[in-house]
Amino acid sequence: MSEMTYRDAINQALKEEMRRDKTVVTYGEDVALYEGAFKVTRGLLSEFGELRVRDCPISENTIVGVAVGAAMAGVRPVAELMTVNFALLAMDQIVNHMAKVRYMFGGQTTVPMVIRMPGGGGSQLGAQHSQSLESYFMHCPGMLVAYPATPADAKGLLKSSIRDDNPVIFLEHELLYNSKGEVPEDPEFLVPFGQAAVMTEGDQVTLVGYGRMAILALQAAQQLEKEGVSCEVIDLRTLAPLDMDTVLASVKKTGRAMVIEECWKSAGLGGDIASRIYEGCFDTLLAPVRRVSGLDVPMPYSRKIEKLCIPQVDGIVQGVRDLLNEPY
């Protein structure tokens, strides 16, 4: 184990996998010479050279499509979209092509590729640069979706993503890049898809989060513990596949659940997970499932009001208190 940032953990995963497998290549806007808009690809060009680490034009749809083609040809591309917001320009290649070719061609091809996308709000970047689009990706079958919360998971999940023969959307939270944690050094350290992590055990309320929301849930649980409230915090780690078994087992124990989602509430993943909880353990629920969500508004710039639009620890804490006071 060694302590490192989320950014360095991703960087290390890329380096290890590129050393292990010569067919792993990476590219994106300002990925090579500039070493990434968030400096995630630092040192890659100098170690692996310009055949395997490349800058490309500002052409998001083609960034994804090139990865689809290259993956079909037999290499393992890891493409970076500068931020998740720009994935909207690539939704055609993501949804209509990447997620479809295997199925519509009757299983005759595989698309072993990863698209890394930093995203999330909270840096006062305004409405066009602060979005959380994870529900968009979860909605579409044919691709895997990872959203790590910790440096260790960032490393282990990215390594798994690169080795997986399915296309992977790999979401990274911009506010987590500098967060630190213990990360295994074993080059064979992998975090599997479809396995949520129980971050802390508890028996009164289940808090379900992912990405930065899992970190906020954990902080809320620590605060609530001082009030004598025992929360179980689950970090989903991958959104597709979704590990509902872990969530349902926990809710059966606690009887109360809250989903914390950074995306908009309307048609968001929280509503979907809540519905699955109702389907899976209606009898054991002691109160309706709660959602703490991003507000259904375009993100405002001003610090004072931006905060209102993104789940905060205080809001989660208050929500849990309310949940415990539900008259059921």
Next chain:
Amino acid sequence: MADTLRELLSEEELIGFYEQMVLCREFEESCAEQYSKGHITGFLHLYSGQEAVAVGCTAGLQQKDYILSAYRDHAQAIVRGADPKKVMAELFGKATGLCKGKGGSMHLFAPQLNFMGGYAIVGGQFPIAVGLAWGGQLLEEDRVTACFFGDGSMNQGTFHESLNWARLWDLPVLFICENNFYGIGTEVHRASAQAALHRRTCGYDIPSEKVDGMDVIAMYQATKRAAEWVRERQRPYFIEAVTYRFRGHSMSDPAKYRSSSETDVWKSRDPIINLSRRLLEEGIATQERLDEITKRCLARVEESVRFAEESPWPEDAEVWEDIYV
């Protein structure tokens, strides 16, 4: 045309071109019939009239070269070597189809033949072609990627992005525009500010030429030359094949937007009749031989229909297969 056919190609090759074009034509005409009977459903875009492009180009490529196409892809797949039986079964939605009945007319795919797919999002195949070319280059496979597309698709963002990218990274892509003058009902000059489509590549520093897409020999020669140029220099090249579709855009299109005199002019340039005339004139084939070929093609098409009819439907459980590895 100064050269005689014999100076250019062997008798076997010439007759082969003829047979392939006839097979494609008869296949498409049969599809129309099967569609009217309700055996083929969904969108159905036929290739009749454009055969010289698929046949000439494919002959000018090597088997290891990748081919991608849009949704008007039956002939492209068959000429590449796909079994017409499996193609017809795919159109019928049967389990024995090329893609197990999960793709349909617009999504044929045969990786063992390096036929890398028919794509139904206009312009969707451009980035994938660039990626395939890059992948092949990285793996040092010495392949050319031939990307076919319609005139209408040149107005998509992916066209611009992909041509720029292919030249920027110097990738072996042969872009082949099948200019049949219409994107559904919109004529080229009503959609493209520069109607001389091959001239649009200068902004990407990609050399280009215009070729008679009704002449299979011209298509073959141009493609062969271009493919070798691409292979040697590892750089993209662009061919505009000027052609015409004899039928409407798809089965639901009566093609009211074009005059019968226009259609007649193009039908007089039918690539199959064109070649047959030359074969007869130069004494390469007799009418009897050509009739034999037509009969043989018809029999193959009939056999493919029978095969499709008799094939089983996919199992229900198939819906959940092939989403993930």
